[in-house]
Ligand SMILES: *[C@@H]1O[C@H](CO)[C@@H](O)[C@H](O)[C@H]1NC(C)=O
């Protein structure tokens with residue numbers, strides 16, 4: 001039919017061929033995800049659509065429980081919705097290479113045991129019933145052990161006692177507990193496993209080693225508790241000082257790999273160290289500390305490439321695209337900052353450093369100021385191995401948790417905890433002050449959409465459709481937003497819209513979509529069009545992106561560029577905050593504007609046309625409509641009839657939806673007085689618009705709160721000048737540990753010393769300290785100097801005299817000698 005008219009035949013044949021080609025590709029991709037027998041069905045790659053098209057979709061989207069567990073392996077997960085025959089041998093294969101045993105339980109449900117993975121994130125797995133064909137698949141979420149809930153681990157009771165065992169005053173019995181039902185056995189063994197890294201650092205043969213050392217408790221009842229009196233281990237076991245305890249069924253051979261097990265967190269294995277440690281732990285630790293110091297000196301310097309810390313606690317907590325709470329020192333969780341006395345909260349740089357995958361940590365005291373190693377043993381320290389690991393994981397120094405323990409934590413025990421030689425540690429792990437830190441810029445979309453751009457321009461846009469909120473070709477970053485008409489409480493459509501979904505990606509990362517659901521204020525997160533559940537884990541490592549959702553109303557998406565996207569749900573609307581690091585300056589386009597400190601050019605269309613900020617609501621509407629995404633660029637998922645009808649096929653901007661461009665403040669309106677009362681101060685106009693157009697004070701209030709929250713984020717992110725850390729003078733001390741603009745630091749000297757240079761220095765607006773460096777000079781130094789000068793003078797006089805005398809003597813001697821020679825020579829002529 002397409003090829004009816006002769007003159008279009010060629011084009012038409014071409015198009016038909018193209019269509020065939022396209023559908024073949026779709027069928028092929030379907031075949032690869034569904035298996036050959038489903039190649040005829042026109043399915044997408046998602047489990048949701050497979051459910052409709054593949055009769056036996058359960059083959060490819062195995063639902064399991066639990067869905068996540070420790071990257072050390074040992075979890076037993078159950079395959080849901082599939083029944084297996086009792087007599088088969090179930091095998092499971094992870095990441096297409098690691099095969100572990102599975103089993104079928106009495107109800108016919110299949111189970112797999114997860115393997116040691118050395119990486120976090122989604123791990124694909126396949127299941128086989130004959131050991132040959134792995135024809136069912138699913139995915140497992142591998143989690144850093146310190147981010148796991150204690151219900152998925154075995155717990156060392158009184159961890160400090162474990163890690164200090166054998167140091168003065170620490171002894172007794174050690175206790176470990178676990179949830180018995182998580183080990184499917186009557187009796188268990190308690191084993192110690194050790195971690196090490198072998199091969200040459202930063203070379204291809206650098207590998208992680210996870211080794212069974214010995215069994216501490218054998219064939220003990222699986223009651224969930226085990227106590228023992230530690231003994232010094234035989235060599236070479238006593239040389240392993242970093243490891244985890246494993247609880248596993250006693251039916252398994254000692255040290256069997258990848259069996260059902262519960263691991264404890266990593267710990268410093270003080271309790272089995274050699275005799276020398278028990279005799280004098282401080283001396284033993286100092287020796288270790290010194291040899292670590294030597295090793296560090298031989299390794300490449302990573303400090304130059306790690307990111308600088310935020311200057312204040314407020315900045316650190318607002319810069320959520322680049323920094324995230326350190327679980328070891330979290331004020332929200334009321335945690336006691338064991339390694340950082342004096343700090344109330346620490347954050348870690350989310351991304352590993354570019355070349356070495358190194359980490360940065362930043363700690364703050366109760367006044368919100370940085371705690372620095374130069375001043376305090378509680379100071380924050382950078383890490384050769386990022387605690388959370390760094391993609392692509394698997395190998396040192398990127399193994400989550402363990403590389404960090406190996407290079408940064410056990411050495412802290414040697415130098416700072418088991419002995420008092422922290423200066424060695426801090427030489428290699430000094431806190432970062434914040435002299436080169438630049439806070440990110442924040443833009444927001446809130447209410448029935450009001451926009452505050454990256455440069456702070458504001459406008460309102462109530463179009464219906466899907467639009468480019470932010471785009472950066474340099475970073476291949478794209479953030480798109482969908483708006484949909486608001487509804488009044490009685491269900492009728494209002495002439496205003498709200499943001500209902502946001503989708504984003506950076507480079508070839510997983511595509512993340514966050515959208516409102518029918519359930520009030522519950523956000524749904526999609527990864528590559530599939531629903532992600534945060535019921536087991538709050539933080540998920542994905543490919544090229546991290547997502548954190550501590551509760552259904554809050555989602556944070558973090559990209560390698562340092563871009564952070566915060567989505568919040570409240571009062572049925574979505575608030576979107578985008579945080580952009582300074583590196584993206586001048587590299588952004590879209591409705592959130594061009595980030596260049598100039599709000600005037602923020603309303604620039606995709607083809608470079610600029611409209612003034614004070615344009616009419618109608619002109620702004622036309623401008624914004626121009627930023628609609630296209631079928632080709634859309635990243636959204638259209639997985640419901642509503643979305644398919646309203647957004648997927650239609651033009652992305654719906655020209656038939658014409659909103660109210662303004663609200664009239666009618667004095668007769670009974671709502672006006674309470675609205676005017678509510679909507680005061682900054683954000684008042686947004687509040688008024690939303691309250692009056694939606695006839696809802698709650699709506700206005702939600703908008704006002706979102707606006708204020710944005711204002712406080714911006715305030716928290718204001719740049720602060722730092723003049724950098726100042727050291728106390730030798731033989732003296734300093735008062736003051738604040739180094740930000742306006743801070744004063746004073747110096748004094750120990751008795752017997754006098755201060756030279758400035759006694760007080762102030763951090764000035766330009767980021768420089770006033771005055772000069774302070775030095776302490778001993779009071780009697782001058783006398784000594786003068787005395788020595790006199791002595792030197794006397795010496796010089798003597799030397800001159802001696803030299804003159806010697807010269808004279810020499811002269812005479814030479815004369816005599818010459819005479820002698822002359823005489824001898826003449827004599828020889830005789
Ligand atoms: C799969 O099994 C779970 C738990 O048994 C159940 O809640 C769920 O509805 C099942 N799903 C399907 C698609 O049958």
Ligand SMILES: *[C@@H]1O[C@H](CO)[C@@H](O)[C@H](O)[C@H]1NC(C)=O
Pocket residue numbers: 550551553554568709
């Ligand atoms: C959720 O987000 C709100 C607003 O940004 C914030 O105040 C709150 O602390 C967040 N909750 C959690 C659990 O992170």
